Amino acid sequence: MNEKIILLFHKMHGLGNDYVVINEFEEELIPEDKKSEISRTLCLRGFSIGADGVIFVSKSDIADVKFRIFNSDGSEAEMCGNGIRCFGKYVFENDVLREKKMSVETLGGIKNLVLTVERNSVKTIRVDMGTATFKTRDIPMISDKDEFVDQKIKVDDQVIKLTAVNVGNPHAVIFCKNLDKLSLEELGPLLENHEAFPERTNVHFVDVKSPDIVDMITWERGAGFTMACGTGATSVVISGYRLGVLDKNVQVHLPGGELQITVYEKDDKLGAFMEGDAVSVFEGIMELEF
Incomplete structure (x- = not known):
């Protein structure tokens, strides 16, 4: 009944x-x-x-x-x-x-x-x-590398350079240009469900406008395209800071609006505050x- x-x-x-x-x-x-x-x-x-x-x-x-x-x-x-x-x-x-x-x-x-x-x-x-981890075993990511930072991965017939990071959930961050020409509906699902990510992953494409401003679009694990992703914005800025392309204080522009992310260091790890x-x-x- x-x-x-x-x-x-x-x-x-x-x-x-x-x-x-x-x-x-x-x-x-x-x-x-x-x-x-x-x-x-x-x-x-x-x-x-x-x-x-x-x-x-x-x-x-x-x-x-x-x-x-x-x-x-x-x-x-x-x-x-x-x-x-x-x-x-x-x-x-x-x-x-x-x-x-x-x-x-x-x-x-x-x-x-x-x-x-x-x-x-x-x-x-x-x-x-909280703090992020780049350790592949903790993301989780199947790889022979201890960390997958700015490394190449094969997606169908393409080779894409990405950084894998976990900020409470798994993320793949790809720095690139011309987000409006990107085929998110094609690449998003392929990366989300890539065999390297046993629990799937969130996917973010990022255009660095300056060390303190970025544009990003997201293919969210389990939801597809979303107007914004807070953990994603955090993963993007922490990854960019780790790679030396972003400052500690960054304004993130998403299709739905803006977030302010501030990176901090704690116990040799990188963490961040998100405000919006x-x-x-x-x-x-x-x-x-x-």
Whole structure:
């Protein structure tokens, strides 16, 4: 016998990267074994709410609150930079946690958020994205190299130079020119599903305008083209800094808007702060049957 629930949800976006946010802080609304399937359904544009992913707000035993995110294909991701900014705004403005500083549990580790609040409205969110790793075993990436930094990889009949890095989830960063002439719909899926990445990867093409300004476009693992990617912007700037082509403070231009990324060094590793806004679009009620 099918079960029906009435679901209260919020629709939010960070630079056009949009999400359905579901509050399960007090009680589980969607059974664990149904989260993937229902997330996939909720994200269907034209047939449901439509989104790049579904975010769940939950209790945490190790942080102030817990963040979970499912991509539009139903896969659960470790972290999402634009998503966690929406999460922080939602948690504060909906009285889950009325703190301007909060620790958030994610599958990619604990992230610390600092909110800029004006008249009870969250204007910007600064996220400590933590430190990155270039170690292929930790990305994960199948390679005979300890690190895959500015190295060549064969994609069908092309050879592409990329840097592989993990900032809570895996990324492939490609520095190039003429992004408008790039075939993202072709290269994105090929790299996302390349045999070198056993857990797939996010893919970013980057045009360096100056040491403190870049343009980038993203093919997101499990979602395809997205208007913005916060972890991706972080991976791009950390990679560019490691390669010596970018400064520590970089403005990243994405199709959906801008992010400010600031690199720091900790214990011989590179980390970064990401800062940007998040927008509440609407809230609604939906009947779900499962």
